[in-house]
Structure formats: C-alpha cells, structure tokens
Amino acid sequence: MIEDTDDDRASGRDQRQWLRWAGPVVGTVVFLVAAVVISGELRQVSWREVEAAATATPLTSMVLALTALVVSLGAASSFDRLALASLGRSASWRKTWQPSMLAFALANAGAPGLALAGGIRFRAYQADRLSGADVALVSALSAIVGLIGGLVLVSLAAAGALSDIAAQAHLPHWVGLLMAIFGLKILAAYLLAPRAGWLRRFLPDRRTRSVIVLASAAEWMAAATILYVLLPAASRGDLLHYLPVFGMAGLLGALSGLPGGLGAFDAIMIAALGPRVGTADVVGALLLYRLVYVVGPLLLAGVLTVAIGLRAHGRSPAGGRAMEAGEAVWREVAPSLFAMLTFAAGIVTLLSVVTPDGAGRLKMLARLAPEGLINLSHFAASLAGVFLLFLAFGLLGRLRRAWWATVITLVTAALACLLKGLGFQEFLFLGAVAGLLTFSRGAFHRDAGLRSAPMSPGSVVAIVVVLAAAGWLGLFAYQNVAYRDDLWWTFLTEQNAPRFLRAAVGAATLAVLIFAWRLTRPAAAETLRPTVADLERVTAILATSDQASPEANLAFLGDKSLMFSESGHSFVQYGVRGRAFVAMGEPVGPRDDRKAAIWAFRELCDRHGARTVFYSVSRDSLPDFIDCGLVASKIGETAIVELENFTLEGPVRAPLRHAVNRGQRDGAEFAIVPPEGFDAIADALQQVSDAWLAMHQGVEKGFSLGRFDRDYLRRFPTAVLRKDGAIVAFANLWCTPDGHTVSIDLMRYGTGAPKNSMELLFIHLMRWGKAQGFKAFDMGMAPLSGLDSHRLAPSVARLGSFVYAEGGSLYGFEGLRAFKQKFNPRWDPVYIAAPTSWMLGPALADAALLSSGGLMGALR
Secondary structure, three states, rough: OOOOOOOHHHHHHHHHHHHHHHHHHHHHHHHHHHHHHHHHHHOOOOOOOOOOHHHOOOOHOOOOOOOHHHHHHHHHHOOOHHHHHHOOOOOOHHHHHHHHHHHHHOOOOHHHHHHHHHHHHHHHHHOOOOOHHHHHHHHHHHHHHHHHHHHHHHOOOHHHOOOOHHHOOOOHHHHHHHHHHHHHHHHHHHHHHOHHHHHHHOOOOOOOOOOOOHHHHHHHHHHHHHHHHHHHOOOOOHHHHHHHHHHHHHHHHHHHHHHHOHHHHHHHHHHOOOHHHHHHHHHHHHHHHHHHHOOOHHHHHHHHHOOOOOHHHHOOOOOOOOHHHHHHHHHHHHHHHHHHHHHHHHHHHHHHHHHHOOOOHHHHHHOOOHHHHHHHHHHHHHHHHHHHHHHHHHHOOOOHHHHHHHHHHHHHHHHHHHHHHHHHHHHHHHHHHHHHHHOOOHOOEEEEOOOHHHOOOOHHHHHHHHHHHHHHHHHHHOOOOOOOHHHOOOOOOOOOOOHHHHHHHHHHHHHHHHHHHHOOOOOOOOOOOOOHHHHHHHHHHHOOOOOOOOOHHHHHOOEEOOOOOOOOOOOOEEEEOOEEEEEEEOEHHHHHHHHHHHHHHHHHHOOOOOOOEEEEEEHHHHHHHHOOEEEEEEEEEEEEEEEOOOOOOOHHHHHHHHHHHHHHHHHEEEEEOOOOHHHHHHHHHHHHHHHHHHHHOOOOOOOOOOOOOOOOOOOEEEEEEEOOOOOEEEEEEEOOOOEEEEEEEEEEEOOOHHHHHHHHHHHHHHHHHHHHHOOEEEEEEEOOOOOOOOOOOOOOHHHHHHHHHOOOOOOOOOHHHHHHHHHEEEEEEEEEEEEOHHHHHHHHHHHHHHHHHHHHHHHO
C-alpha cells in the first residue's frame, strides 16, 4: 500500500483552498456577464411597461402558479427520503418531509441557505445516528436529485432544437448541443448503471432511481409551469417547446451558484423568450416568478419553523411535551431563516421605494392623507429598508436587541409602504415577516450590542450590491424624466421622481453612517468585579473542590469576573478582552460538575456574542473540553517537582547545595510568615516590590499573574528572605486545600538581595513543602515550551515554536525553562481551548494581553 507523503497532503490542501475560491469567482463572472446581457435587452423597455405587464397577469394565472408551487414543494419533500434510500437507509416520508422542504426552500435562496440546509439535516437526523459525513452525503445527493429533473427537461428537445434555443439566448450553438447530448447520456447512465464496486454505496436499485427521476422531473416541470402560466397566454407558445428553454436556463443558473440562478437564469429566459413573447412581458413574469418560487417557499419555511418551535416548546394547538429534536432544528433554523427573510424584506422595501407608485393609488391617497405625511412615509420607507439589510446580520448573530429592532423596523416599513402609496402587497409581506418573527423571540437570546453582529466582507458586498441594484432600478424606472434642480424639492402626486432622488440620497447616507459606525471599535464588555459575597463563595468552593489547581487562587485578585455553575458548586474566573471571554484555568469545583460549568460558560459567551476561551487547561481535563465541543492546542509546559523525591544529596544536586551554602555565607535567612502576620511586614514588602519593578522597568500585571495588592496578598502565607534583619526577597504561596500541591505566585527581590535569591527561595520552599507533607511543588509554566515546529503541525504550535526560538531578546523563553530544569521537574503540557481551531491564535493573543495589561504592558 502506498501512503501519501507530506508533499501530497500539502498539495491537496492547496487544491482545496483553490476550489473554495473557484465557485465564488465563477459565480461573480457569470453574474456580471448576465447583467450586461440583461441591460442590453432592457434598453428599449420602460418600467411602466414592465409594471403594466406584471399587473395585467390574470388572477387565474396566479392561482395556477400557486398550485404549481404546491406540486413543486410536494415533489421536493421527497428528496431527502430518496437521498437516504440511495445510502441504503430507510426513512418514512412523515419523518423527512419537513427537513426536506425546509432545506429545499432555503437552498433556493443561494449559498447561505445551502449551508443552513446541511445544519437542518444534521439536527433532524442525528437521532438516527447519521454522522456528519452521512449528512453531507444526504445533502449532496439531495442536490443531485434536484438537478436530475433539469436534465430531463433539456433532454426533451432534440440536439438540433436545443442548439437553436442556445443561439436565441446569445449562446454558442455547441452549448445547447452539448447540454442535450450530456443530458441524455447522464440520464441513461444513471438509470442503467449496475450497482457494483464503489457505486454500490451511492447508487440505489433501479426502481428507486426511476422514482428519483420522476420526482425531480415533477419538481422541475412544476417550477417551469409557474413561470409558464405567468407569461401571456397568447404568445408563450407550446409547453413542450418551452420546457427545454427553462431546463437549460435552470441548469446554467444552478452552475452559477447564485440565489435561484439570479442573473444567468433571467438573462437566458429574457434573451430566448423576449423576441416572441415581448421583453417587458418576460421581465414582469420573471418578477412574479421570483415572488412565487423564491419568496413564497421562504415564507412557508418561516411558518414551518414557527410551528416546529411552538411544538417543541409545548405551545402548539396540538399540545404535547417539548421535543428535543424539534428544539434543535428550531434553534438551528430560526436565526438564519429570519435573517434571510429580513434581508429580503429590506430588498422589497427598497424596491417599493425606487419604483413609481400607481397614479390612481396616489390620487386616492392624496384625498386621505396630507402631502407631508406621504413625503415623510416615502423617505421613512427608504431608511427602514436600509436598516433591515443591516439588522438581518444581527438576527444571524442571535442578538436580542436585533430582534426588537427588526420587529419595530418591519412594522414601521409596512406602515410607511402603506402610507406612501397604498402598497398593500408590501404591507402584507412585511407584516407577515414581522408576525412570524414575533413567535420566534426565544431563538434570539444573546445580550451583546448590535455592533457585535457578524458581518463578513461578503455581507458588506451583499449590502452594497443591493443598494447599487436599487439605485440602478430607480434610474431605469425614471429614465425618461428630465432631471432638474427643482426635482429635489418639488412633489406632485403624479410625479415620483423627486421622492426617489431624496430617498436614494437618504438611503445612501444612512448606509455610509452605519458602515462607519460598524467599523469603529465597539466598547469592550465590562468586567464585573467580584463582590465580598462572591469571594466568600469562592473560598467555600475551594475548600471542597477536587484537585483544584493552585492558580484557582487568582480569583481573589479581583480583576476577573466570576461565573458560578447552576449547582453553585463550581466557578469559572474570566477576563474580557474585545469580543473574547477568556477563562483563567479550568472550572474549579467537583469533578462531576466540570462539564456543566464548561457548558454554562459557553452559554454565557453565547448570550453575549463572545468567543469562548479557556486558558491554561491540563492534559487530564482535555476530554471534558472536547466533549463540550472545544478544540485545544498546546501553549507550553508546567514544571512539577515531586517533593517526595526532592533532596539536596548526590552529585546531581551539587549546584543546589552550593546555592544554599552561598546564601548562608551571605547571611540570608528564610522564613514563612502566616497570613495573619502579613500586615506587620506589608510596608517592607512594598519597598522590595517597588525596587523590583524599578530594576526591571516593569509594570504590574494581572489575569494569570499576581500583583502587589495588600488585600490580595494577606490571604496567603508569605515566604521571605532576610539579610541583616531586613526583608530582601519574598514570594506569596498558593497551597491547595487537599494538601497536595504548593506553588508560588508573586516572587520579587530588592537591590540588597543575594544574586541567587530566586534559586534560594525555591530550594527553601521545596524543603519546607516536603516537611509540611505536600506532594508536589508547581514552579509555574514555561510559555511556548515543547511546541512542535513540524510544517504539518497546527499553525498556533508552529508560530509558538518560532517565537520560543527567536524571541529570547523579548522574554527569555529558553532561559526560564533552563532555570526550572535545575530542579529536575516533570514537564506537564498546558493547553488553550476554543470552539474552533482558527480562534486559537487570537485566543492566545487575548490571554497574553490580558495578563500584561495591554500591548504596551506586553513590551515592558
């Protein structure tokens, strides 16, 4: 067997990285080409003609289109069941129809919906023990099932006929020829291929394959029928000749990767059908088709999501107790689905603003409302549309404030659309979204501010594209208006151009202001200082905790917030930096309460939209963190000296004996001062600490390091070195309640201390600890020690290894480890944990900056 080499694996990663970019690049190019084609086709068409064509659609045609939509969704509801059958897993339609229909409705909305569809399936089918890989296969096979119907449609036409259709759509003849040939070949191969070899895992029996072809063909024919019945009956032609056109446009649109094939699909349909049907009629039908086939299923998905949520919480009319699977699906779907619906609501509102309102409606409205209110409502609608585009990403981040703001903005937009031009359609759509969103309040539980909402570069591009498209549509709608200065200030009920211009400027200005507001750094969440009562609870928990690490005493430093588990038996101490909540160490408390504390901290971070970080995690605790969905990376090693075996005897310990003898010659005296004796020596310790900071040109640290704070230090025993009766060095001690481990926190020496004061303190402390019955002495961590520099190691490890080797002038990493190595310790690995691997690097930086007090502190 030939194994892959490291070079092969690295090459594979490079290829995957390239493929991740290939889809978006191809989709963008296809969209731009389609936009150029559509602009050329619309050159001789006015908005009034498009509007007239859309409004002239008979009611019977709309009823037929909605009937076809029901057939389409019915066929799509079987896709998951057929995909599972392809994997040899049986499932009833009753179990799969909801996730299948939800996934189909969301996938129609483009890449974000496609990604969400996988999450829906994972939540819905995890009870059936489907792994993540199996769910990914179900999603892929469902997509393939959905595309097969397109092949059926293009195969209905002979190769020559499809070639002519391609030419009508301004495509090369060979495009239609190849699509017809490949469509027939792929269908034949799929239906007739034997189940042998590796195909057996993905290829069901021929009967199931036949059902798949029929179901997919039914969905595509139903979708094609929606657009067909919306075209003018007198000029749309024969259905059999129309279906291949729809199939070719649909497949090319699917290949573009854009929502509903936006751009490519429309360009082909306009170019192919426009000469016979009329460009304005085709564009009007396409607008209605998008409304029925894309927005309609999204609204239906919203209804289904609300129904699942109500049923999961036991509030449905049918009653019943909460269902765990339904709860998981609801929480997975609701934020993303309503983000998409809200973004769509923003688009609908902006389209209503930039297109002319009907003259008849405006005349009727002018008799019912004052002119100023109509003007104000139009302008308010433009602002509401922009707000909705941005608030969609707040809903995606599950923010409670975004939920409130979105409901208010949707109601405002609905009323504004009604008052600006009696836009009943917009009013009903926006009202429906607001109503559905109201029932899903529980899915938006995070308390973070609106600026913490996720907004990627793709999100910014999407908003800019929508605003630019709305502006272009407005210019297209008013292309025959002579623009003059007085258009900005005049208003007539039969003249919409001035309102469009004012709304466009208002929307653009608001968008720029929101972008500027989002780009400014939001204020960091406040670190809540522990109260006296909190510290008393910490003392009680430490007294009864299992194997608490010495660093748990950092909770008394008072610079970190405290979170107590639901049982009250554990606590987590954490600091806040930006959008990261960094826990110092592991949860402190009983071993059987650790997972509950980890989950509680994750939920706290989730409510605030913060990144979860656990800094300084031991190897023994890693399974609990992994079980709670975190990943970890090594960040250093802790030196542990086994006190039972510690001795100054033997040739190996000669350097330590020499250090003790030299200290005795220098007159150094060691002593332990109990906590109650701290106040008597506090002033002397302050002088030593100040001298130490001056010598090192340093500042007080925090978070993972103690500082000179009298209230903090008087809680612990203090080890001191005296020379000629004066204290010249000191260290405060951390002792675990179980008497197993002793460690030091703050160690400092003054100008009059012997040169080997630190070494001398460690030796005396280890001898004292052994005499007191402690089993181990924790010398603290050697940061970045023991990290792997292999090129296939995690990036955090490779970066840490480089800093460890090259950063000696800044910190002295190797020197610190070499000093501790004198005591022949055991080196235990220390880890940092976060939800994803890409967060580990920023998490380590956040922990370092919290400890140093900021960037300037890290450099001192």
